[in-house]
Every structure is written in structure tokens, then in C-alpha cells.
Amino acid sequence: MRLAELSERSGVSTATIKYYLREGLLQPGRRVTATQAAYDEAHLRRLRLVRALIQIGKMPVAVAREVIGAAEDTSLDHHLRLGAATRALPQEPAAADDEATVTARRSVDALLEQLGWQGMRDEPAPALGPLVASVAALVRLGYPCDAAHLLPYGRIAAELAVVDLDVVEEQPTPAGQIEAAVALTVLYEPVLLSLRRLAHVQESARRFGGG
Amino acid sequence: MRLAELSERSGVSTATIKYYLREGLLQPGRRVTATQAAYDEAHLRRLRLVRALIQIGKMPVAVAREVIGAAEDTSLDHHLRLGAATRALPQEPAAADDEATVTARRSVDALLEQLGWQGMRDEPAPALGPLVASVAALVRLGYPCDAAHLLPYGRIAAELAVVDLDVVEEQPTPAGQIEAAVALTVLYEPVLLSLRRLAHVQESARRFGGG
DNA sequence: CATGGTTGGATAGTGCCAGTATCCAAAGGA
């Protein structure tokens, strides 16, 4: 199919597709003539994934490029590629060294130990940066977020991971598993947050009288 | 204290504080002379909250203003104000009407029913918009996200809400409860997402052999 | 063979947003 059709079937403007091509988020089409290129279903699928990562997952274009690049870097083995996406994801907020941050780091360390999550200290996952920063902000505001308070969140995260990886393992092909890992990691995030907010409304109504 | 001291104690530049004052995120200080204003601990606390909402919660400035405004709108009663913050939070992505969205809406409706969350259809919470949009994106990519798949997420969200509201109820004053609701809703979001990603790494290592 | 509309690629421009720099008159300290 030509660019125009790719645009129509994906709902993304041709100008934006050209932009994604320029930015390396999408493989160039097969060149038919000097002024024509052909795209296939794989391009369409990839474009939909990119759109979802950027629009739903609020991911910066540059990060989406990293993630997709890592996901199809065939020099890595399966398990590594599964992690590579995750590793490319967060933009680390360059940990400060103020008092709140030190407290936060201690809480997080204690939490990881209580959860029995090892290997985090040897090769710290990039998700640790934002985690510590967030806990530090809570500390600064005086809210309780020591390991004891974080523990239920950690246990719930572990439950979620089991559910998520089950879905990943349902995918028949290795490439499909990689893509699923990326898509589910990112796209279930707004689902989770939305449900949590809805649950807050429900629980608040239950407790404080929701006539 | 003067603006300079407020800046120093909060770690926010005077220029940025002036910007927040302009944008109505912060009450003006008490005017001492024509060229001097005095700020107190309340300003400092509020400034820290604003910073956290914007930097950690990635909230647009305009939204932060709405949220804070709702939180201190004393014309509303306690339960309403607790919800007001939540209600002001998400920028609805203006639901489309394509096939995937219709499917998504059906799944979400079924989910809410299975969870026993009532009253959502009468006055739809703003969190529903993003939720449907996210599910629609997953549908478009062909991933399973019917009510059955969403249910564990919903139940987990309910668990989280109980934990969160417990912390809110620990706050002694009504105003403190409102602020806690806002702060915890927003600032625990990155905590939850980070922990989920860490859990993915753990679970992936467990399943796919993490030598 | 003309010829007029369409295509894909290169380039420069747009709009938004969060923050920053500059300027100014009035205060306050040495």
C-alpha cells in the first residue's frame, strides 16, 4: 500500500507518518520508483504501536524510538530483549542528594529487601530513579511512605506482573512476546491509573457517605 | 519570610515562584511595603505540593491550578471536595467513535458491573475517558482486554483504594485529608508504575531464566 | 506525446508550554 493508504487505515496524517519516518520510528517503505514507496501490514501494525506508545503512553518520540529499537535488536537474547524495552523506558530524573532523597532511598532499599527482590542493587533498574524521586517528594510533604507503607504497593505490583507475564507468554512467537511486553507494560499503565482513580471514588463514597 | 527565602527553602527559583504566583498556583504573600511581601510556612508547604504535582505527577500547570482550586473551594462539602480533586485531574481525550472504541466501552461497562461499581453511568467519572481510550488502543493492536482480562486490574485497584483511603483518614484535619487525597492520588502513581516495572523485571527473570 | 493531478521526500515553520531574563521603581542597609 502507499503512504496515503497507510495514513487512511491508521488514522494518522501523512505529514505525521513522514515525521515518524524521519525520526526512525518506522522503517522506510520498499521503494518502487523514485517517488513511490510501498508499505505492508507490518508497517501498519508498527505504526499503530508507535501511535499508542506516544498518544496513550505519553511517551516522548525519542524514547519510543529507543524502545522500539531495543525490541528488535536481534543481537540480544529473548530475556534481555524483554527487559530492554523496560530499560529504555524511563527518563531518569537525576537523583539529588538532599535529606528527603536519602530517606527515600533507604525506604526503597528496605522495601526491596522485604519483597525479596534481589539483583536490584547490582544493576539498578532505571525504574528505581523515578521511584526514589517520588518517594522523596512524599517525604518532603510529610506523608508516611516508609517500607511498611510501600509494602502493599509492592505486593500488588508483583501480582500485576504475574498477570502481565501470563499474557505475554500466551503470544506464540518470540517477536510477538517482545512486542506484547512493550505494549502491555506501557498501555496498561493508564488502565491501572484510571481504575485506581475510579476505585478511589467508589471507596470514598462508601466511607464518607455517597448519597 | 521573603520570596528569596521561600525560594531557598523550597529549592525553586524565584523566577519560577513568580511564574506560579502569576498563574494562580500560589497565593500572593502578605504585602509589607510596595516592594516587599511576606510568605509563611503555608506558602512553603503549598509550593512543595505544587512542585510535586507538576514535576513528579507530570501535571500541566493549568490542571494543577484546577486541582488546588477545587481542593480549597470551601463551598463544597468534605466528600465532594475529596472527589473534586480527582474530577479535575485528567484531560479527557475526547472519545472517538470508531469500532475499537465501541468494543472498549463495552468491555469497560462489563468490568464495572462485575466489580459492582455503581453510579458510574449516571455521572461518568472523568477517569473513564482515558480508560476507554487505553483499552481501545489495546483492542486496535489485537491484545486481549475484555472484562475478564481487566478484572484482576480492577480488583487490585480496589485494594489500593482501601490502602490509600486509610492513609487519608489518618489525617487529623479535614483540610489535611483533602490535601492528602490529592497528594496521595497523584504522587503514588509513579510509585505504583515504577514498582510494576521492577516487578516485571523480577518476574521475567524468574520465568525466562535470569542467570 | 502533452498535461494535469498525485506521490513521496526535503525543508522550514507553527503552536504550545514551562520556565527564564530583563527591566523598573521602591526599599533598606552601610
Next chain:
DNA sequence: TCCTTTGGATACTGGCACTATCCAACCATG
């Protein structure tokens, strides 16, 4: 008195995700 500091108003900056314009090559039609 003089010189720095203060708070406020205004205009500017930089980054980012697009988007509009231009252009030569292509293809279908008469």
C-alpha cells in the same frame, strides 16, 4: 547619600510534536 536588593510586569527562550510548503518524478488520461 549611595548602592545593592526586592518584588512585580513584560518579553523572551528552548524543546517538542507536529504541520505546511515546495519540488521533481510519476502515472493516467485525452
